[in-house]
Amino acid sequence: MTDKYKNAGVDLKAGEEIVKRIKDFASATFNENVLSGIGHFGAFYKADFGKMKEPVLVSSVDGVGTKLKIAIALNKHDTIGQDLVNHCVNDISVGGAQPLFFLDYLAFGKLNVETAAEIIKGFSKACRKNGLALIGGETAEMPGVYAENEYDISGTIVGVADKEKIINGDLVEEGDVLIGIASNGLHTNGYSLARSVLLKQYSLTEFIPELNSTLGNELLRVHKSYLNFIQKLSSEISVHAFSHITGGGILGNTRRVVPDKLKINVDWNAWETPPIFNLIQEAGGITDEEMRQVFNLGVGLIAIVGKKDVEQTLKIAGKAGEKAFVIGKISGA
Secondary structure, three states: OHHHHHHOOOOHHHHHHHHHHHHHHHHOOOOOOEOOOEOEOOOOEOOOOOOOOOEEEEEEEEEOOOHHHHHHHHOOOOOHHHHHHHHHHHHHHOOOOEEEEEEEEEEEOOOOHHHHHHHHHHHHHHHHHHOOEEEEEEEEEOEOOEOOOOEEEEEEEEEEEEHHHOOOOOOOOOOOEEEEEEOOOOOOOOHHHHHHHHOOOOOOOOEEOOOOEEHHHHHOOOOOOOHHHHHHHHHHOOOOEEEEOOOOHHHHHHHHHOOOOEEEEEOOOOOOOOHHHHHHHHHHOOOHHHHHHHOOOOEEEEEEEOHHHHHHHHHHHHHOOOOEEEEEEEEEO
16 A cells, blocks of 8 residues: 555655654754653643733744745755744734744645655754754645645744734834834745746846845845844834834735724835845836835834834834834824
């Protein structure tokens, strides 16, 4: 039966081998709250929220889209897992949550043990940096759904926030200021458009002078985690809202945390757009409007603060090693 299953495209031995590899990577992220190792049907995490008055679990699930195509084309898989963890961390930390644990899902056309190990190594690295546990996951081999050399990944994150400290935009008011925190590239969004225009003119291994990098290395820059900055800023001032800039761009994402009665005013000339975005726009003849809807344009996070806290926000960002700039304000609709 095993041979027939393997002939059908599923290698059980390869699956067993990757479980062995996962154990080392995952255990490196465990803390005293993790009560089980990899191999159980479920993962056990001790909920100890004694320091919080009213703990609220916060969760999110995401993928990295067609950035995977770049990793696969370059056979470089050690950063894509970091992208996914950091993206998920940002999504819950902007609401005031402390990340607790992460679970991954990998689906392959044909399971490549070395590729899977590199991906999971990336999960582990980012989990350790963000202080959360890689507590479990699933690896599937799905011939007929994915091409032999292709795979997909997704991740689920769970964190906790004290209800009274949740940041959801309720405090945003007229006169508030938008502080942009720099991204380091596309992060994990807009890759379908970027690939469609760039790869018609450039190869991934081509050195692009204006990028001071090969195109492939530029496109595989790891999605930044803003967790440390978010927590530092939130502990020192009253942040009215945070916006993680992903698919939908600056306006699309910030609209989610601004009351409908208020208007978001962005000064699109307030910062210097990184060269990769200019390259994409020129290569595809893309309008400013579409660029703003698809890409972060060099702003990966926005903090919305009161006027009196602007200088302090910029100061805290600088000390945290983040490049920050005033990019707009909130006005009445």
